[in-house]
Structures are given as C-alpha cells and as structure tokens.
Amino acid sequence: MTLPNGASDLRAKCKFCHKNYATSTGGTGHLRRHMHKCMPAHGQVDTTTQTQLQRHPDGSVRSWQxxxxxxxxxxxxxxxxxxxxxxxxxxxxxxxxxxxxxxxxxxxxxxxxxxxxxxxxxxxxxxxxxxxxxx
Ligand SMILES: [Zn+2]
Structure with missing residues (x-):
C-alpha cells in the first residue's frame, strides 16, 4: 500500500513480541533499539550487535562478538x-x-x-x- 506522500506503508513485525513497527520513517534506529530490548526480554541472545572479524593463528578468519x-x-x-x-x-x-x-x-x-x-x-x-x- 502507498500512502498519499508516496511512502510505503510496509510494517516490520517483531518475530519475538509480534508487534508491528513502521518502516516508512526513513531509518532503522527504532527497530534496532527495539531488538536490543525485546530479544533479551524473550530469553534470546541479542545478536544484533555488530560483530568483528578475528584471525586465528593459522590465518583463518572467524567472526568475533x-x-x-x-x-x-x-x-x-x-x-x-x-x-x-x-x-x-x-x-x-x-x-x-x-x-x-x-x-x-x-x-x-x-x-x-x-x-x-x-x-x-x-x-x-x-x-x-x-x-x-x-x-
Ligand atoms: Zn519485539
């Protein structure tokens, strides 16, 4: 669905609390902040924080959190x-x-x-x- 201002009315549904959130605000900060609160509240490990790459002594690479x-x-x-x-x-x-x-x-x-x-x-x-x- 398209709103009068041309923005999309797409909504993001949280897979943990099942609430809907606007996606037409132009940013994702509110969604990220919700995930930081909602995942731990539902017993989930918050995996939305940024990971970094770590190199093993043998040269192989893995993600680090x-x-x-x-x-x-x-x-x-x-x-x-x-x-x-x-x-x-x-x-x-x-x-x-x-x-x-x-x-x-x-x-x-x-x-x-x-x-x-x-x-x-x-x-x-x-x-x-x-x-x-x-x-
Ligand atoms: Zn949620």
Missing amino acids: FDAMHARECLARYIAQTDQPISIGESPFYKELITYAYNPQYKPVSRTTTRNDLIRLFETEMDDLVAEIQL
Whole structure:
C-alpha cells in the first residue's frame, strides 16, 4: 500500500513480541533499539550487535562478538594471576587502554562486581580441582 506522500506503508513485525513497527520513517534506529530490548526480554541472545572479524593463528578468519560476561571472567583471571588491584576494572586509565587498544564496547567493571566474579572463579576452580583429585 502507498500512502498519499508516496511512502510505503510496509510494517516490520517483531518475530519475538509480534508487534508491528513502521518502516516508512526513513531509518532503522527504532527497530534496532527495539531488538536490543525485546530479544533479551524473550530469553534470546541479542545478536544484533555488530560483530568483528578475528584471525586465528593459522590465518583463518572467524567472526568475533563481544561477550561482557566472558570479558569479566577474563578480567578476574587477569587480576588473580598478575596480582592486579581489584579496582582495576573501574580505573579510567584501564578503560582508556581497553577501549582504545582492544574494544570500544568495554564498560567499566565495578570493584563489587569484580569481587563477586573472583569468588565465583575461585569456587569454579576449586570444584574442578576437587573433581580432578577424586578421579
Ligand atoms: Zn519485539
């Protein structure tokens, strides 16, 4: 259907909440913002964020997507293995390093979150060690 101003009346239907959204506004930002909210609300992994390419040591290429939970676990391992301060994740200088050199999507991690991640990491490692000893 064509509207009086010549624009199309096509509507986008969300496959998660089944609501209809206008597509004649000239942009897709509202659709993208909806997906960022709607996918997690429906138990889906938000795959609409931009991926980057990553090269394996053998030269092959694969897509890479930022995973905040995995990044926090890596931060906890880095702190535990190199005796860094628990507050390093919230340091503006650390944020500057990570966002500039590695990942513009990095969000600072609070000391409290890092403390909880370190405890979780310790418990996981301890469970693995106990399981290994019991074999
Ligand atoms: Zn939706």
